[in-house]
Amino acid sequence: MTLQAKTLVLALGNDILGDDGVAFYAARLLRAEFPKSVVVVETGEAGLPLLDHLESYGRALILDAAATGKCPAGTILRWDREDFRRCVAPSQHSAGLPHILELAERLGLAFPTELQVVCMEVSDPTVFRETLTAEAKQALPAMAAAAREILTAWGCRE
Amino acid sequence: MEKTAQKVWNQAHQQANSGKRTVSIDPITRLEGHGKIEIFLNDQGNVDRAYLQIPELRGFEVFCQGRPSEDMPQLTSRICGVCPTAHHMASTKALDALYEVDCHPAGRKIRELVYNAFMLEDHALHVYVLGGPDFIVGPDAPKELRNIVGVIGKVGLDVGKKVISMRRRIREIINYAGGKVIHPVLGLPGGVAKGISPAELPKFKEIAKEGLEFAKFTLQVFHDIVLKNEAYVKLITSDAFTHKTYYMGMVDKNNKVNFYDGDLRVVTPEGKEFAKFPVRDYLEHIAEHVEPWSYIKFPFLKKVGWKGFTEGADSGIFAVAPMARLNAADGMATPEAQKAYEEYFKVLGGKPVHHTLANHWARVVEMIQAAERMVELLNDPEIVSGEFRTIPTKIPKIGVGAVEAPRGTLIHQYETDEKGLIKRANLIVATLNNSARIAMSVDKAAKGLIKEGVVNDGLLNMVEMAFRAYDPCFGCATHTLPGEMPMVVTLRDLKGEVIREIRR
Missing domain, CATH: 1.10.645.10 (Cytochrome-c3 Hydrogenase, chain B)
Structure with missing residues (x-):
């Protein structure tokens, strides 16, 4: 099966910053459920390296932790590509996902035509620890379920 | 609240209550989100003080305790998704020193x-x-x-x-x-x-x-x-974008810029050598100042002292990163870079560039x-x-290693017990070394643009430019989807009441 025909699940985060690594836990659940039709990648990278991960896949589901501060910790948030088009503010340090997507489009790179993002709102991803908080643990099945729903709708079966 | 933060917070309250301090900041406003700027206006609507709040990752020392020292290059490279190689290399060099090899x-x-x-x-x-x-x-x-x-x-x-x-x-x-x-x-x-x-x-x-x-x-x-x-x-x-401070950077034996190894050299605001020392002696030269409004500490030159957020030879504030490295060295270590270095100083009016x-x-x-x-x-x-x-054949005890990270001098220090397990770990990251100068830059940009309560629309661009030139590292924490680290500028009066909030 070519990469174009495959679906990528890209989990972003930092596994030594507690809930910032929650996407990895969800990704591991999905890896076991979709061993053939989905490629699951876990990365702590940010910015342009995301180009390398996303290129050549037809569809991509990004999992991440978010700290919007606008909803309770454990809330599952979903965005799609159109949401990113509205987000053009410059980032102070690293190139954000919206820029990566826009850049790929301008440069004509082979990029996922379908892209969805599932995030969990987390409360404090600034303390070093290798475990999740109770809120994140409790919300993990809901995060995996949201991801599963998208993958199933894309025709991923196993 | 952490003990140190509690202490400085109490000090701030005492100062506020004694009438010597006019600004009061609720601790809840500390270091939440990314690139958060707090601007306090006086009765005339001019800037009393502006702060950039940089989030700090916490608990690293406790996290490291009891881990085998040889795990540190892998562990520390996971701190940041932007500059893992810098942490990995500083850590590896600290292990060389630790094992005396x-x-x-x-x-x-x-x-x-x-x-x-x-x-x-x-x-x-x-x-x-x-x-x-x-x-x-x-x-x-x-x-x-x-x-x-x-x-x-x-x-x-x-x-x-x-x-x-x-x-x-x-x-x-x-x-x-x-x-x-x-x-x-x-x-x-x-x-x-x-x-x-x-x-x-x-x-x-x-x-x-x-x-x-x-x-x-x-x-x-x-x-x-x-x-x-x-x-x-x-x-x-x-x-608006000029500060006359000390500069620090790593140099080789010929005092040329070196990113990987060498002594740390400090030059004065006039460009004269002030200090040159092996990295292991950094604590003799660098101390950290604490402010009530930030968990971030502000490193300064111990032998000059902390004199507040002021520039000049009497203030111990120093800068790191590319401009500081070029100021702190006598030249570049390679020929084409040396040509570019000479042109840089010629156009900008000689050394040091401020x-x-x-x-x-x-x-x-x-x-x-x-x-x-x-x-x-x-x-x-x-x-x-x-x-x-x-x-290596020796039993590890204490080791310090440093590199010049893209955004400045990065220092790792480890101490181990008799089994080689980490007892203490201390990191001074590049952005921290620059934190006092960054604070001054943000303050200066804000003071230059806000007059009598009128906020210039160019404020965000200019303030961003003031700190982005340092390439400050905010990349360590959460990815903050939907993909951007939002910058929030909050204007407050001297009572701390929010007058206006600008987001993007």
Whole structure:
């Protein structure tokens, strides 16, 4: 099966910053459920390296932790590509996902035509620890379920 | 609340209650979110004080305690998704010191090759992607164009493709030697885990050569777009972006810029050598000041002392990063970079350069040195040596290691117990070294733009420019989807009441 025909699940985060690594836990659940039709990648990278991960896949589901501060910790948030088009503010340090997507489009790179993002709102991803908080643990099945729903709708079966 | 924070908070309250301090900040406002700026206006509507709040990751020391010291290069490289190689290398060098072992000469060359490749790639990213909006696109451009997309619009699609492909090619070297970029497994006390196969050498030489051409091309872009624009040069040298401080950077035995190894050299605001010391002595020279409004500490030169957020020879505030490195050295270590260095100081009026925005130009000069050094190292026959590690034999106790990270001096210090397990770990990261100067830059930009309660619409751009030139590292914490680290400027009166909030 070519990469174009495959679906990528890209989990972003930092596994030594507690809930910032929650996407990895969800990704591991999905890896076991979709061993053939989905490629699951876990990365702590940010910015342009995301180009390398996303290129050549037809569809991509990004999992991440978010700290919007606008909803309770454990809330599952979903965005799609159109949401990113509205987000053009410059980032102070690293190139954000919206820029990566826009850049790929301008440069004509082979990029996922379908892209969805599932995030969990987390409360404090600034303390070093290798475990999740109770809120994140409790919300993990809901995060995996949201991801599963998208993958199933894309025709991923196993 | 942490004990130290509690202490300074109480001090602040005492000061406020005694009438000596007019600003009161609720601790809840500390360090939440990214790039948060608090501006306090006086009764006339002018700026009393402006702060940039940088989030700090907490609990690292406790997290490290009891772990085997040899795990630290892997562990610390996971701190940040942006500069893992810098942490990995500083940590590996701290292990050399901890085990009292000299790195094998071939291992040192491999480390240096990987490190220069990283510097070239990271600097290129900043020039085109992060700093580009300020200079290549322009500070007055509409905000929707002040990003990588605007940069591509200005330099052309082909250059955009070149940036992406060059970055990937350079990362091939890092991946080969380090196993992977994000969690490299290259560094071991006394050397490296893997040598370079002679079969790979032609490809790597080609990449390094292309890297050098790319760095020189970038200097040309800087010439054409920035230096030929009188308004940009005026902005670089304007008082709003100028501070006369001390500067620190790593130098080799000839006092030339070195990213991987050497002594730390400090020069005065007049450019004279103030101190030069081995990294292990850093605590004799650098102390940290604490402020009530931030968990971030503010390093300063111990022998000068903390005199508040003021510049000049009487204030111990110093800067790191590209401009500081060029100021602190007597020159570049490679010929093409030396030419660029000489032109840089000639155009900017001699040493030292105090203009914060000159960091962008200094970064391009450093790109050239990084690429030239890669070429030199790959032409050294020892780089493909079959031996690349000296096995340590001593029991570890205490070790300090440092590198020049893209954004300044990065220091790791570890202490171990009799079993070699970590007892104490202390990191001074580059952005922290710059924190006092960054605070002054933000304050100066805000004071220059806000008059009698009228907030200039250019405030955000100008304040952003004031701290982005330092390439400050906010990348360690959460990814903050939907993808951006939102900047929030909050204007308050002296009672702390919010007058206005500007977001983007």
